[in-house]
Every structure is written in structure tokens, then in C-alpha cells.
Amino acid sequence: MQVTVTVNGVPETHDVETRTLLVQYLREVRGLTGTNIGCDTTSCGACTVLMDGESVKSCTVLAAQADAHEIITIEGMAAADGTMHPIQQAFQEHHGLQCGYCTPGMVMAAASFLQEHPQPSEAEVREGLEGNLCRCTGYHNIVQAVLAAASPPEAVR
Template sequence: MQVTITVNGTSETHEVETRTLLVHYLREACGHTGTNVGCDTTSCGACTVLLDGESVKSCTVLAAQADGRDVTTIEGMASPDGTLHPIQQAFHEEHGLQCGYCTPGMVMAAASFLKENPDPTEAEVREALEGNLCRCTGYHNIVQSILAAAKNRELVS
């Protein structure tokens, strides 16, 4: 079937099998390999992207379900001139990653969460990350990164 999805602001139309998962559409049809496949069972959150602005696990969404809708991946976060998104910048400054495998999913989950809750407590950040697993950091610096990003945004706005 033909599926058209606006990915990071660009309309992408591809002929795919009906059973194609959104994560494979993004990685293989669109070539956006920043979105990782981790557990492939809706558990780890490595494949998290924004669907119409809300975080979803793209291993458990059919490309057909996203047809005609808007998807943002990690590639869509930085400005075209390379300036990092405030959340990415905060991960950089707070050392919010080690191996980096979970990071795209963490950043996208954080982007969705901070839209819903722009001024969270540390406990709220930890709860918001319940769907994202990290096997390196013990989460501490990831939580600090998201808190720092929220603070930076406040200063901007």
C-alpha cells in the first residue's frame, strides 16, 4: 500500500507492505536511522518518536496507522543550521548518555513530556520516563538533563 507521512516537516510517500511497522518505515523507507529498535516489544522506548506531537513507540504502530499524519524523529529536533534542540543541548551538557542507544527515545519522550508539563519536579520526570529503559546511566544524568532543559526553556520563554 502507499503510505504518506510528514516526517520532520517533509512529506514522504512510499510503497510498503501493509504489515510495515512505523519504525521500519522511518529507518528503511525514509533512511532516518536515528530511531533505534531496542526490545521490539513496546517495553524499552528506544524507538520513541512523536506522532502528531505525542510520544509513541514506533515498533508498535503500523506505518498505515500513521498515514497522513505528522511524525518527528530525533533527526527533526536540531535546527537546520545544526543548532541542537534545548533538550539535546541539555543531554550534552549534563552528560545524559553513555552508550547512546536509548538517547533518541529519551529525547523524544522528554519532548512530549515537557509539552504536557513544562515545569516538572524530579519525581515527575522519573515517572514520565517509565517507558524508557537505559542500561548505562542509572537514569540520574538523564533526569538532570531533562530538568535542565525545562529550566532553560523557562529562561527562553
């Protein structure tokens, strides 16, 4: 079947098998391998992307369901000149990663969460990221990074 998906602002039309998962489509058809496949069972959140601005686990969405929708992946977060998105910046400054495998999903989940909760408490951040697993950090610095990204820009510095 034919799907037209706008990914990071770029619409493209491709023929895909009906059973193609969104994460496969992003990685294999669009060549955007920043979105990782972790558990492949809707648990770990490594494959989180934004669909029409909201976080979804792309291992549990068909490419067909994303037809005519807008997807943002980790590759779409930085500005065209390479300036990192404030959430990426905050992850770097607060060392919110170790191996980095969960990071794209964490950043995308955080982006959606901060849209819904612009000024969250620490407890809200922890609950808001419950769909994303990190096996390295113990979450502490990830939570600090998201809290920093929620604050006005001067507070991040």
C-alpha cells in the same frame, strides 16, 4: 498500500507492505536510522518518536496508522543550521548518556513529556520517563538533563 507520512516536515508517499511497522518505515524507507530498535516489544522506548506531537513507540504502530500524520524523529530536533534542540543541549551538558543507544528515544520522550509538564518536579520526570530504559546511566543525569531543559534557557547554561 500507499502511505503519505510527513516526517520532520517532509511529506513523502511510498508503497509499503501493510504489515510495515512505523520504525521500519522510518529506518528503511525514509533512511532515518537515528530511531533505534531495542526490545521490539513496546517496553524499552528506544524507538520513541513524536506522532502529531506526542510520544509513541514506533515498533508498535503500523506505517498505515501513521498515514496522513506528522512524525518527528531525533533527526528533526536540531535546527537547520545544526544548532541542537534545548533538550539535546541539556543531555550533552549534563552528560545524560553513556553508550547512547537509548538517547534518541529518551530525547523524544522528554520532548513530549515537557509539552505536557512544562515545569515538572524530579519525581514527575522519573515517572514521565518510565517508558524508556537506559542500561548504562542509572538515569540520574538523564533526569538532571530533562529538569534543566524544562527550566528557562538562562538556567540551562
